[in-house]
Amino acid sequence: MRSKFAAIAVAASLLAAAACGGTGKGGSDAGQDASGPVNVEFLSVQQATDNWPTVLSDLMTGYSKDHPGSALKNTFVAQTDLDQKLQLLGAQNALPVLFNAPNTPAAQTEMGQTGKAVDLEAKLTELGVIDKVSPAAISVVKQLQGGKFYALPFELNVEGIWFNKKIFADNAITEPRTWDELTAAATTLQGKGIQPFAASGVEGWPITRLLGDYIFRLLGPDALKKVADGQAKLTDPQYVQAAQAIADLGSKGFFGKGVTTLEYQPAEDLFLQGKAGMFYMGSWAVGDFNDPKKNKIGADNIGYIPFPAVTGGAGNAEQTPMNVGLPTMVSAKAYTPAVGEWLKYLATNYGGTALTKRGLISGFKAATPPADLSETTKLVQTRIDGTKEPVLWFEALFSAKATSVSQKNAARLVTGSMSPQDFMSKVQDALAG
Amino acid sequence: MEKLLRDRRAILFFIGPALTVYTLVMLVPIIWSAGYTFFEGNALSGFSWTGLDNYSKLFSDDAFWQSAGMTFKYAAVVTVGQVGAGLILSLMYIFYLRKASSLVRTLVFFPVVLPTVAVAQMFVKMFQVSPQEGLFNATLSGVGLGSHVQDWLGTPSGAFWILVIMDIWRSMGFYAVLLYAGLVDIPEDILESARLDGASGFTLTRRIVLPLLTPILVSSIIFSINGTLKVFDSVLALTKGGPGDATTPLTLYMYNTAFSYGDYGYGSTIAMALTLLSLAVTLVIFRASRKDVRK
Numbered sequence: 001m002r003s004k005f006a007a008i009a010v011a012a013s014l015l016a017a018a019a020c021g022g023t024g025k026g027g028s029d030a031g032q033d034a035s036g037p038v039n040v041e042f043l044s045v046q047q048a049t050d051n052w053p054t055v056l057s058d059l060m061t062g063y064s065k066d067h068p069g070s071a072l073k074n075t076f077v078a079q080t081d082l083d084q085k086l087q088l089l090g091a092q093n094a095l096p097v098l099f100n101a102p103n104t105p106a107a108q109t110e111m112g113q114t115g116k117a118v119d120l121e122a123k124l125t126e127l128g129v130i131d132k133v134s135p136a137a138i139s140v141v142k143q144l145q146g147g148k149f150y151a152l153p154f155e156l157n158v159e160g161i162w163f164n165k166k167i168f169a170d171n172a173i174t175e176p177r178t179w180d181e182l183t184a185a186a187t188t189l190q191g192k193g194i195q196p197f198a199a200s201g202v203e204g205w206p207i208t209r210l211l212g213d214y215i216f217r218l219l220g221p222d223a224l225k226k227v228a229d230g231q232a233k234l235t236d237p238q239y240v241q242a243a244q245a246i247a248d249l250g251s252k253g254f255f256g257k258g259v260t261t262l263e264y265q266p267a268e269d270l271f272l273q274g275k276a277g278m279f280y281m282g283s284w285a286v287g288d289f290n291d292p293k294k295n296k297i298g299a300d301n302i303g304y305i306p307f308p309a310v311t312g313g314a315g316n317a318e319q320t321p322m323n324v325g326l327p328t329m330v331s332a333k334a335y336t337p338a339v340g341e342w343l344k345y346l347a348t349n350y351g352g353t354a355l356t357k358r359g360l361i362s363g364f365k366a367a368t369p370p371a372d373l374s375e376t377t378k379l380v381q382t383r384i385d386g387t388k389e390p391v392l393w394f395e396a397l398f399s400a401k402a403t404s405v406s407q408k409n410a411a412r413l414v415t416g417s418m419s420p421q422d423f424m425s426k427v428q429d430a431l432a433g
Numbered sequence: 434m435e436k437l438l439r440d441r442r443a444i445l446f447f448i449g450p451a452l453t454v455y456t457l458v459m460l461v462p463i464i465w466s467a468g469y470t471f472f473e474g475n476a477l478s479g480f481s482w483t484g485l486d487n488y489s490k491l492f493s494d495d496a497f498w499q500s501a502g503m504t505f506k507y508a509a510v511v512t513v514g515q516v517g518a519g520l521i522l523s524l525m526y527i528f529y530l531r532k533a534s535s536l537v538r539t540l541v542f543f544p545v546v547l548p549t550v551a552v553a554q555m556f557v558k559m560f561q562v563s564p565q566e567g568l569f570n571a572t573l574s575g576v577g578l579g580s581h582v583q584d585w586l587g588t589p590s591g592a593f594w595i596l597v598i599m600d601i602w603r604s605m606g607f608y609a610v611l612l613y614a615g616l617v618d619i620p621e622d623i624l625e626s627a628r629l630d631g632a633s634g635f636t637l638t639r640r641i642v643l644p645l646l647t648p649i650l651v652s653s654i655i656f657s658i659n660g661t662l663k664v665f666d667s668v669l670a671l672t673k674g675g676p677g678d679a680t681t682p683l684t685l686y687m688y689n690t691a692f693s694y695g696d697y698g699y700g701s702t703i704a705m706a707l708t709l710l711s712l713a714v715t716l717v718i719f720r721a722s723r724k725d726v727r728k
Contacts, residue, residue, distance in 0.1 A: 083692070083693070083695065084692050086477070087475055087476040087477045087695065088476055090476065090477040091476035091477060107477075107695065110477065110478055111477070114477065114478065116477070201587070201676075202673070202675075256563060257562045257563050257582075257583070257584060258561060258562035258563030258584040258587065259563070259584070259587070260584050260586070260587030260675070260676050261557065261561055261562075261563075261584055261586045261587050262563055262564070266563070266564045269564060270563075270564055275564075399694070400693055400694045400695060401690075401693075401694040401696075404689065404693060404694070408673075408674070408675055408676075408677055408678065409676075409677045409678075411587065411675070411676055411677075412676050412677045415584075415587060415676075417588065417589065417676065417677075418677060
């Protein structure tokens with residue numbers, strides 16, 4: 001009787017222990033045959049009905065005609081949980097075939113350097129499809145990832161100031177080309193009771209983007225690389241001068257009341273409902289501009305101005321801020337010849353499919369661009385094609401901590417509760433570790 | 434029964450499974466986390482031994498001390514508020530509302546069962562200024578105080594006090610019920626004889642009710658202070674720790690350090706500091722009150 005008790009107790013304990021353990025992944029030889037079917041799991045911050053998964057599932061439908069049995073599975077993970085999830089999967093060698101890169105470029109580079117992500121420049125060259133990726137996209141990714149190309153640019157964006165043409169015309173404002181003209185235009189709008197800029201302080205980055213761009217215009221395209229490399233400090237007088245310029249926009253009330261607690265969507269709504277004259281944003285917002293439900297001022301009523309030049313500065317307005325959104329990596333561990341074959345198909349067809357299906361401009365070339373693109377989409381495409389020297393953004397080369405410190409304190413910079421000097425030294429401290 | 438409970442194997446049978454689960458989900462992670470405090474890095478980049486570096490970093494880390502300051506200020510203010518409001522409410526239930534108190538008790542308790550995120554969103558909307566003025570700002574405008582309309586959650590002190598008000602409102606019903614249970618237990622004849630001796634109102638509360646309520650009051654305070662030292666969800670939902678770091682408590686700082694900045698070692702060190710602080714505060718309150726309890 002007693003021994004039975006003990007046996008049951010031990011069994012119960014073991015059962016509890018087993019319930020807490022993980023399940024192992026069985027190895028197999030699947031995917032060794034390049035012409036065979038491929039099973040792709042995409043760990044994504046987008047839901048299955050959003051841009052990237054839709055395009056990919058469309059591509060997979062086409063691919064499975066020649067490779068029957070191929071399938072794509074989209075696994076959603078919230079963007080705030082992504083880094084943690086990737087760390088755990090990476091440590092267990094269980095990363096899926098495709099996965100969104102970690103949120104900061106520093107962590108993306110680490111993914112590549114630790115051998116978790118495939119070096120795509122070498123791999124796509126080997127597959128003979130590197131020419132399907134637009135050089136601008138490769139340049140942006142390489143700037144981010146320490147000179148390496150570890151991630152697929154499923155989108156490619158330019159950033160700049162979008163403005164309400166009607167409001168500008170009504171107030172006799174011409175498109176500003178310099179920073180002084182921009183602040184003059186904002187002053188005019190402010191005087192007429194129109195909020196000059198809509199920006200989200202909760203996100204923070206819509207404000208620090210302005211700061212980064214000002215630094216590029218004032219000190220040249222390599223100004224923030226120098227900070228990342230330790231050759232310059234954010235507390236150097238000229239960098240603080242840039243922060244002062246952005247803080248001045250705030251102290252004049254150009255961002256309106258409540259910038260600190262304004263979320264992304266309400267900020268965009270202010271612009272799209274005609275309550276704000278200008279809106280600094282990436283071209284991913286064009287999707288919303290083209291949506292009549294969101295856009296009450298009309299798609300044709302929105303114009304684009306590149307971030308203006310700063311008089312006497314080393315940079316110029318042709319150096320367009322660009323980004324690839326959150327790019328996507330290919331797991332080195334899960335790479336098989338069949339995955340290679342799928343990658344080849346993806347690189348060849350992604351650009352065209354993304355443009356046709358979603359009006360989405362990606363870092364892949366479109367073989368035959370559709371004719372019925374919206375004006376704004378065409379404008380963005382022209383801008384991307386014309387950009388010889390793309391620049392990044394303020395936090396692009398910062399650590400996760402410095403990025404967070406910068407974005408959290410951005411609103412305080414423009415509401416005056418933190419001085420430009422303090423802001424820059426706080427971010428610089430976070431950079432130092 | 435007694436024979437059964439003396440049987441070691443029977444004891445093992447009863448507590449074995451629970452103890453195993455507890456060990457796996459509580460003790461192992463705690464020891465593991467304590468181990469992390471001597472390392473630097475994360476699961477992906479690997480860990481490297483740094484000895485006591487993380488601990489010495491704590492002492493020179495301004496952000497840590499600011500978060501610690503915020504945590505203590507918050508814990509002190511909210512504990513006083515929660516338990517104080519709970520005490521006043523419970524006294525009101527028993528001496529003023531008496532039999533009619535059940536409706537009020539239900540209403541005051543109601544926010545306790547609401548999800549924190551929903552409550553926080555309500556407060557965000559109530560105090561917002563853009564894109565529309567919230568209830569509070571609209572009221573100010575309505576009564577001719579339009580010049581005071583501002584982004585209340587956008588200022589460090591505004592955000593802190595809204596957080597305090599929200600958390601007191603959210604939990605005072607809980608402490609009221611807890612203390613009410615203690616008050617119901619006070620024998621009516623003691624109160625009766627005190628009244629015969631001429632005690633009433635404040636004197637009765639001060640001399641008779643509070644001393645008899647002390648054990649429950651002390652439990653409430655320990656309960657409240659440990660809860661508030663570990664505040665996380667209401668801050669995250671209301672202010673995300675902002676503006677800047679103004680309302681970032683130690684828990685949120687720990688979470689950011691470990692999971693957003695990918696530094697498990699330093700994050701664990703902050704967690705360790707928080708654990709020790711909670712332990713110390715509990716011991717201090719316990720020691721200070723034990724004499725009273727024995728009396």
